[in-house]
Amino acid sequence: MNEPTPEQTAALNERHRARMERKKAIVDAKIAAADKEIGIIVVNTGNGKGKSSSGFGMVARALGHGMKVGVVQFIKGAMSTGEEKFLRRFPDEVSFHAMGEGYTWDTQDRVRDTEKAQAAWTQAKTFLADPAYGLVLLDELNIALKYRYLDVDVVIADLLERPAMQHVVITGRGAPPELVDIADTVTEMNVVKHAFKAGIAAQAGTEF
Amino acid sequence: MNEPTPEQTAALNERHRARMERKKAIVDAKIAAADKEIGIIVVNTGNGKGKSSSGFGMVARALGHGMKVGVVQFIKGAMSTGEEKFLRRFPDEVSFHAMGEGYTWDTQDRVRDTEKAQAAWTQAKTFLADPAYGLVLLDELNIALKYRYLDVDVVIADLLERPAMQHVVITGRGAPPELVDIADTVTEMNVVKHAFKAGIAAQAGTEF
Secondary structure, eight states, X not given: OOOOOHHHHHHHHHHHHHHHHHHXXXXXXXXXXXXXXXXXXXXXXXXXXXHHHHHHHHHHHHHHTTOEEEEEEOSOOSSOOHHHHHHTTOTTTEEEEEOOOOOHHHHOOHHHHHHHHHHHHHHHHHHHTOTTEEXXXXXXXXXXXXXXXXXXXXXXXHHHTXXXXXXXXXXXXXXXXXXXXXXXXXXXXXXXEOGGGGTBOOOTTTTO | OOOOOHHHHHHHHHHHHHHHHHHHHHHHHHHHHOOBOOOOEEEEESSSSOHHHHHHHHHHHHHHTTOEEEEEEOSOOSSOOHHHHHHTTOTTTEEEEEOOXXXXXXXXXXXXXXXXXXXXXXXXXXXXXXXXXXXXXXXXXXXXXXTTXXXXXXXXXXXXXXXXXXXXXXXXXXXXXXXXXXXXXXXXXXXXXXXXXXXXOOOTTTTO
């Protein structure tokens, strides 16, 4: 391929400038129209990676803004994850509660799983009742709802009664439609490719 | 709806146990087959939320495992985000480099954007050449590739030459197909619902 002439480069740069100028006008108008400041419910669902790690990234973001954060891990918990090790370094800023059991297919005991999930929800409610918490992460809550360890109507009622400015992030595959209905931002993480399927082990730092 | 009888509950619990037992056998077999320990390339793309925050969650995870982390923010940078404020608290563990310009539609200057992106890539290469970094986050790199501020072949060559155990996370919408080809784990974040469209402003703690 020949190098572009100076005239071609100048034309390319000018087209870029004009396109970006139009884009900026559209973005600025959208920002001006979006002026409500209110606590939102974010749901990360789907079968792909990134649901929990995105929630933990939002925790880091909130801590950077000086917010106090509450975290409840449903279902997982048995594995001492890197996030947990890291967040436990900031006990004044992050209240961390892990349910303390492994994945449900490790326990195979529905009665015990239900009791554990109910206890975790009791902990979640103390965060949802306290305006001192600017962000509450309910990690893998969707799994507890999917297996009916928790009643979705009870969960939604407690979520809607929280302080007006409190943000909540809920993760886990299979978010129930009732929860999607009341959420403000919902993202579906879809697998395009997964290292695990290529025979690569779950490793510290990327998977847990 | 009538309450289930004790016999019905017992049957439900037993079905659950049997289903979870089968699931555990499948998961255990997959874990046994996936035994390669090697640095992977993770790509978070798509139009939905969670691409960058998932990358920052992986940073928190890696820090929990005592890894050293390098972060380069392409394109964003102008906004002093919560993540940046938070991660700058750990200068011995996180090397943070923000490109120092806003979104491209704010600058409308292709020559300057290209220079800034090239300088950011020079910084990224120092992380990719140093085995002391267990994880490197290249935030919004896909945008710099999309606008051809960087050459995708050069970027891929540098990625493939990195230390064998180093993990890399690359974020941004519109990941080029060449990058997807060489990545190990690729997730597409898709919008189901976005608070911004309902007139809710981008707020500290959730959006930045």
